[in-house]
Amino acid sequence: MKKVIKASIKLAAILFVISIFYVSVSHAKFTLCMDRNSWIPFTYLDDTGKPAGIQLDVIKQALSNFEIDYEIIAKPWKRCLLNAKNGTVDAIAVASYKKERAEFLLYPPDAATNKKSKWRVMQVEYSIITPKKNNYHFNGDIKSIPQPIYIPLGYSIGALLKAHNLKVDSTAAGDIQNFKKMSRRLRGSIVAATQVSEFFIKKLNLLDILKISEKPLRSKSYFLAISKKSRLKDIRQNLWDEIKNIRESSLQSYIANWNYSAKKASCIGVVTAGGGQGFFGSELKGVQKRAGKELGVVVHTRGLADELNFKGQRSLINYFTQKLGCEGLLLAPNSNDRKEDVDRLKAQGVIVVYIDRDMAGDRVSVVKTENFRAGEIAGREMVAALKGQGNIAVLRLSKEVVSTTAREEGFIKAAKAGGLKIVVDEYVGTKASHARGKAYDIFNTHNDIDGVFTPNESSSIGTLKALERANKTGKILHIGFDSHPVMLKALRSGKMYGFIAQRPFQMGYQGVNIVHRVIQGKPVKPAVDTGVIFINMDNLNDKEVRNILKN
Structure with missing residues (x-):
């Protein structure tokens, strides 16, 4: 009977705290921050840019059960931590325990131990992946791990490896890049979550090439870590208890329902x-x-x-x-x-x-x-149209654009070889509006131009407008490059002689x-x-x- 009374008092106290919390935040929205780097299937951004993942599924369910209004935002990992420290986000979803983080984040009571936490969102096991041909077996000696060791950028396990003076390559943004790299190089090793490794080895057809060590390197608990400056701290233990209940009852169904090919x-x-x-x-x-x-x-x-x-x-x-x-x-x-x-x-x-x-x-x-050759074709068409005589303006795009530069040079070579004279060779810019203004000035300054070549869509459209404004449409033979409805209309109306069309x-x-x-x-x-x-x-x-x- 006493146990029943104690349990009732405890439940009443919890409900009282929760009710006070609800009253104080009835119109509040809480912000959770997650690392924007993909950690599939645990946390990642789906194809629409929305936060997703198995660990987030557990946290979302817990928050929803408490009818808490929330949003999850994705930021660089260090920015998430900084925002939690200054209180501009309410929690981190998810974070492993670190002593320095505990100065500004609240963790469950057993988080500092090396054992599986009772209130973890999920336990993540890290394994070593090596080429099968190397016949390597991890025996617990970290220094024996083949180098270089590939891990994604920002993985905290990198600190453990570097502490043993091992060569770590953390240039990849995600795990999939490392598995592809290993499939080509077949040297060194990968450290990744076991579930992730199993998936990518199967998905990328690497079962005959790579193997996962039987003995894991390390196992870590990950938590909903709450900012000490957030009002969520008032019901933190209730949230962690709810996460525990959901994990024990529903985590396997979340894992079973997760489909990488559909979600990512x-x-x-x-x-x-x-x-x-x-x-x-x-x-x-x-x-x-x-x-x-x-x-x-x-x-x-x-x-x-x-x-x-x-x-x-x-x-x-x-x-x-x-x-x-x-x-x-x-x-x-x-x-x-x-x-x-x-x-x-x-x-x-x-x-x-x-x-x-x-x-x-x-x-x-x-x-x-083949842009130089395409420019030569335009040059030969100009020569044929002007019967090998005439003054030409080449309205270039920009020195920075290699494709149009090659076209311009090809045109000039063929035009000169066919007897034409280049009297204008100027850059008119990368936008149609820039080309229109500069071409207009050129046409007003030079009255001896018989033909003009433009090396892309924007310069061609801008030049068409400039010819109209200068009243020289049809008087100057215009050959452009690329195709556009404006250019096609100009061709049909006789305002443009022709253009080189690519096959985009x-x-x-x-x-x-x-x-x-x-x-x-x-x-x-x-x-x-x-x-x-x-x-x-x-x-x-x-x-x-x-x-x-x-x-």
Whole structure:
């Protein structure tokens, strides 16, 4: 009877604390911070950018059971810790115990022990993965682990390995990059969560190549760690008790229901450059068709408005590879700095294929037009149209853009060889508005121009507008590059003589196929030329031309 009375008093006290808590925070929303790096299947961002994972499933259920209004945000790990320290987030989901963290985070009572915590969200076991051919067996001696040891960036277990003076490679953003790297190099070892290792070895067909050590390296408890400055501390023990109950009753069902391929399918990122949304729009159509309908690959696409936005392109690269964890990248590089990025990505196990242009670096393939040759075709068409006589303006794009530079040089070579004279050779910028203004000034200054060549979509459209404004439409023969509805309309109305059309749809289509083949371990060609065609009124209605313009 006394036990019943004591239990009733304890329950009443708990309910009282909870009721006071609810009254004080009835309109509050609590913020939980998670590491934005993918730690699949425990915590990660899904394909829509929302926090997901088995450990979050447990925490979400516990919060919902207490009818607590919450949000989970993803930030760099160190920023999560800093925000918890200053009280701008209420809790960390999830964190292992560290003495220095306990200065500003509240952990369950047994968190400081090396045993499985009673109130853990989940226990994560770390194993050592090595090539089967090496016949290595971990016997508990950390110093015997084959080096280098690959772990993702930010893994706390790296401190344990470095404390033994072992060589640790933590350049990869996630586990999948390390498994791909190991499958190619077959040296050293990987340290990863056992569940993660089992999944990737099976998913990547590495059962005959890699093995997981029977003896684990270490096992760690992970917690909902609450900021000492948060009002959640008032019911922290109740939350931890609820997490314990959910873990014991529902964790296995969460694990069983988790499907990696559905929640985080193989991902390819596509980063285009600027200077022509019509052109790159067609590339993306090819990507989406190939990836979505034929290969079943999730594709994320982003582009830039300006060719010279170098920092913007690097940010997109990092977003796809670090935040979304994409295994491959289709990239239209807009700077020589991309070489460093590509070399870094290769070290992380990310596959990079260039589209539209080549700027060196450790890319596996390049899918593009042979731009110098395409420029020569435009030059020969100009020679034929002007019968080998006339003054030409070459309105260049930018020194930084290698693809258009090659076209310009090819055009100039063929034009001069055919008897034409280059009287204007100037840069007009990477935006149509810039090209319009500079071309207008050129046409007003030079009255002896017979023909003009523009090397891409933005310069071609800008020049069309400048010719109209200067009242020189039809008086100066204009050959452009790329295709766009504005250019097609100008061609049909006689305002443009013709343009060189690439096959951007094929670039995207073939590019994503190459990335997918590399992911599967299949051989690919180091370079693919998708070809060009000169379009004018003579061939506008040809089937091949109609197919190109349709895409």
